[in-house]
Amino acid sequence: MNKSKQKLIGFGILVLILAGYTLLPPELQLLIQPGPEVASSSQNNPEGQRLNGREGNSQQLEADSHQSRSAKPTQSESTVRNPTNVNTDGLAESRKSEPSGPATLASSDDSTQQTGTRRATQTTASENHSTSGKSRGPPATNSEGKQRPDDNQLNRNQTETLLHGLLHEISNDQYLSPAGLIYGPGSAEGHRLDHLQRHVKDQPKRPGKHGVFDGGMQGALKTIDDAYQRAQKQQRTTKTVDRNRTIYTVDLGKRIGFVGGQDGGRRRNPMARRVRLVLEGKRVITAYPM
Amino acid sequence: MSPQHSIDFCPLCGGGLCGVRICNPQLATVSELDSDTAASPHGLVVCDECDAIWLEPDLNTAHQYPDVANAKCPVCNGGLWGSNSRWANRDDLALLQWDMAINPELDITEG
Numbered sequence: 001m002n003k004s005k006q007k008l009i010g011f012g013i014l015v016l017i018l019a020g021y022t023l024l025p026p027e028l029q030l031l032i033q034p035g036p037e038v039a040s041s042s043q044n045n046p047e048g049q050r051l052n053g054r055e056g057n058s059q060q061l062e063a064d065s066h067q068s069r070s071a072k073p074t075q076s077e078s079t080v081r082n083p084t085n086v087n088t089d090g091l092a093e094s095r096k097s098e099p100s101g102p103a104t105l106a107s108s109d110d111s112t113q114q115t116g117t118r119r120a121t122q123t124t125a126s127e128n129h130s131t132s133g134k135s136r137g138p139p140a141t142n143s144e145g146k147q148r149p150d151d152n153q154l155n156r157n158q159t160e161t162l163l164h165g166l167l168h169e170i171s172n173d174q175y176l177s178p179a180g181l182i183y184g185p186g187s188a189e190g191h192r193l194d195h196l197q198r199h200v201k202d203q204p205k206r207p208g209k210h211g212v213f214d215g216g217m218q219g220a221l222k223t224i225d226d227a228y229q230r231a232q233k234q235q236r237t238t239k240t241v242d243r244n245r246t247i248y249t250v251d252l253g254k255r256i257g258f259v260g261g262q263d264g265g266r267r268r269n270p271m272a273r274r275v276r277l278v279l280e281g282k283r284v285i286t287a288y289p290m
Numbered sequence: 291m292s293p294q295h296s297i298d299f300c301p302l303c304g305g306g307l308c309g310v311r312i313c314n315p316q317l318a319t320v321s322e323l324d325s326d327t328a329a330s331p332h333g334l335v336v337c338d339e340c341d342a343i344w345l346e347p348d349l350n351t352a353h354q355y356p357d358v359a360n361a362k363c364p365v366c367n368g369g370l371w372g373s374n375s376r377w378a379n380r381d382d383l384a385l386l387q388w389d390m391a392i393n394p395e396l397d398i399t400e401g
Contacts, residue, residue: 186358187371188371207395208299244355245340247303278303286303288305290304
């Protein structure tokens with residue numbers, strides 16, 4: 001019983017010491033470097049230190065501490081470093097990385113303005129997070145200090161220029177989709193987006209078929225992006241090239257709209273699962289369900 | 291913005307109507323103009339989806355594509371969708387002598 005009690009008490013003491021050590025600020029942890037060694041030595045002889053005299057054990061403790069100091073500095077430093085990397089060093093690093101976070105986003109923004117990979121920023125903007133970390137794992141802690149104003153400004157800029165919640169204005173009246181498609185001036189309606197808007201509403205009196213996207217403009221734009229990405233991967237896609245024009249027909253395998261117009265109306269507006277996409281480079285000429 | 295009178299469905303994009311457009315229709319009453327000049331009224335067949343252009347009311351002839359952002363008539367170099375151009379009505383078809391080339395089933399009576 002005594003031995004078991006002693007063991008329990010010793011174990012409890014050890015747990016308390018370890019818990020206290022981990023909860024201490026890093027500065028104190030540095031000061032208490034011999035602490036873990038003491039704890040470890042106490043772990044080895046928890047009751048001996050207390051019950052079996054002190055001289056021998058103190059010598060042992062000194063020896064142990066000496067050994068620990070000499071042998072375990074790296075370990076202690078590493079153990080200290082690891083938590084500090086998360087805490088103070090982590091803060092420092094995070095602050096250092098904070099500019100890189102939004103800078104990365106900004107640079108990615110700038111680059112995506114040019115290259116067209118807009119998903120992360122679009123996702124961030126569409127989520128309307130005040131910090132970038134919420135949409136990305138690691139920078140979640142980088143939501144302090146300098147990050148927030150820059151990030152808020154970035155998100156503000158993103159939300160200001162996002163059209164239909166998806167398109168980023170890259171220049172005067174030209175918009176870039178997350179998949180890299182460009183919508184700009186052109187067509188009889190004056191702008192490709194206005195032309196595309198024809199395909200979010202049925203025209204029952206139009207001869208032939210008239211494809212209508214589900215989900216309004218945002219749904220149409222998302223579907224077109226999806227179709228384009230699949231076309232790039234040649235997934236269930238037929239492709240025709242005519243001079244500088246590329247015409248994709250992509251089967252998305254699910255309903256993306258319906259067939260309207262006179263023909264569609266006669267057949268009770270069957271659902272559409274394919275998208276016909278007419279591009280000139282990355283510029284959208286037209287797109288419609290079929 | 292749909293064509294009033296069309297030749298056929300577009301063989302290129304599959305979904306558009308190849309409608310007849312007329313440029314400079316206001317000059318039809320000017321008798322001094324030679325009918326072959328670019329300034330005189332002239333017809334185009336244009337797909338209202340992909341903007342493909344034919345210079346003849348026959349879709350088997352050669353087609354061309356205008357500039358993506360600033361489409362121009364290849365005959366008069368005026369804006370394809372500008373104020374000097376419009377979808378041809380019946381009178382315009384008669385003027386162009388293209389009234390027999392259209393498919394009446396594709397007519398859209400409402401603008």
